[in-house]
Amino acid sequence: MTGDRAGDYRILHEAALRDYLAALPDLKVRLGGDPVSWAITEVGDGNLNLVFIVKGARGGIAVKQALPYVRLVGESWPLPLSRAHYEYLALSRQAELAPGLVPALLHHNEKLALTVMELLEPHIIMRKGLVAGTKYPRFADDITTFMARTLFFTSDLALSAAEKKQGIAAFAGNHALCKITEDLIFTDPYRIAEQNRWTVPYLDGVAADLRDDMDLHIAISRLKLKFMASPEALIHGDLHTGSIMVTDSQTRVIDPEFAFYGPMGFDAGAVLANLLMAYFASAGHEGAPGDRAAFEAWVLETVENVWTGFAGKFLDLWRGSAAGDAYPVSLFGGEKGTARLEAERQAYMQRLFADTVGFAAAKIIRRIFGLAHNIDFELIEDLRMRATTEARAVRLARTMMVETGAFRTVTDVTGAARKLRNWMPELSG
Numbered sequence: 001m002t003g004d005r006a007g008d009y010r011i012l013h014e015a016a017l018r019d020y021l022a023a024l025p026d027l028k029v030r031l032g033g034d035p036v037s038w039a040i041t042e043v044g045d046g047n048l049n050l051v052f053i054v055k056g057a058r059g060g061i062a063v064k065q066a067l068p069y070v071r072l073v074g075e076s077w078p079l080p081l082s083r084a085h086y087e088y089l090a091l092s093r094q095a096e097l098a099p100g101l102v103p104a105l106l107h108h109n110e111k112l113a114l115t116v117m118e119l120l121e122p123h124i125i126m127r128k129g130l131v132a133g134t135k136y137p138r139f140a141d142d143i144t145t146f147m148a149r150t151l152f153f154t155s156d157l158a159l160s161a162a163e164k165k166q167g168i169a170a171f172a173g174n175h176a177l178c179k180i181t182e183d184l185i186f187t188d189p190y191r192i193a194e195q196n197r198w199t200v201p202y203l204d205g206v207a208a209d210l211r212d213d214m215d216l217h218i219a220i221s222r223l224k225l226k227f228m229a230s231p232e233a234l235i236h237g238d239l240h241t242g243s244i245m246v247t248d249s250q251t252r253v254i255d256p257e258f259a260f261y262g263p264m265g266f267d268a269g270a271v272l273a274n275l276l277m278a279y280f281a282s283a284g285h286e287g288a289p290g291d292r293a294a295f296e297a298w299v300l301e302t303v304e305n306v307w308t309g310f311a312g313k314f315l316d317l318w319r320g321s322a323a324g325d326a327y328p329v330s331l332f333g334g335e336k337g338t339a340r341l342e343a344e345r346q347a348y349m350q351r352l353f354a355d356t357v358g359f360a361a362a363k364i365i366r367r368i369f370g371l372a373h374n375i376d377f378e379l380i381e382d383l384r385m386r387a388t389t390e391a392r393a394v395r396l397a398r399t400m401m402v403e404t405g406a407f408r409t410v411t412d413v414t415g416a417a418r419k420l421r422n423w424m425p426e427l428s429g
């Protein structure tokens, strides 16, 4: 890994990027051939940054550069370049904790807010594969390893109080990215906000209901407070299926620029929410009725496997480690102590499951009524059909958020989703 702090920030478009990379010996060798012949393509389809794929005679790399504004909106919405620093820090930590599940880091330049990573090929963004109806057999096992290890080992269950507080401090400056989440996920979809959008006119009535639903406003505000005031672990902060790259046999988690010390359920909820949205959207991608039934069954099975796999791995790590300052071993000696601690672990996971259900619901609603939508629904061309699948997802999400306690196990969630698969909502317009 090479590093560089020199130079002032400037946006590196193709020619400047070529010159920059050509001056870095390790990367020049990795790419191979004459820099003039390198193929450089900007491929970023996310909301914030530039992403280039660079290919030379010998190999390829991915280059990510933060822009000083939100790409999706433009220069009217400035955003600190420091997010590239937090992303690099998070990726480095995740690489230590979950080796092989994040891209290898090759170079980082703080001033340019630029990071070079291995080129993930032939991986694709998981969300695109889900829209196409592709199953990913490795996904549940890999993502649960990533979640369990990155969350457990950065929590008070594994760290000393001093280490934990140093971790919190290291990411505390990433508050501008947290603020995006606080606004776009926990506030705007529930009020009139300029940037909101939804499938008009069909969801006009549902959008109005959200703005008038005080049970929901209380529930989302409790979740917002939990997001703001629960530094449980170093979370990825944006763990949707657009932040995961996959093949049949590999999974890589990318893009942790929203990382900070927050509630673990926010990451777990993001994964479940995005699978549930893939499930509901699937009806809008059918060629013929029922032709995606096997895929949809796999998605719900994966929802179940993600929660049970994560909970099992997290508990195993906890049972095997006594390093953290929380739950001191000296308080839980003997048979009685062992039994009480085990019961406490189960209660801890039950609370984490409730958080996960609530955050998953918040993630679904924001993708249907907030600024940033996802292609699972957006690629359904028939707007009435799109709105129908979205309304099904929102109905589940509202129940998950307001009646969270009714969901005791993950099969309560998948069972409720299955029941809504063919529900016909009343649409506006």
Ligand code: SR1
Pocket (backbone or CB within 6 Å): 046, 047, 048, 070, 072, 180, 181, 184, 238, 372
């Ligand atoms: C203005 S940024 C909108 C969204 O894109 C990112 O992927 C995050 O999900 C953020 O909320």
Ligand code: MG
Pocket (backbone or CB within 6 Å): 046, 047, 238, 243, 255
């Ligand atoms: Mg992203």
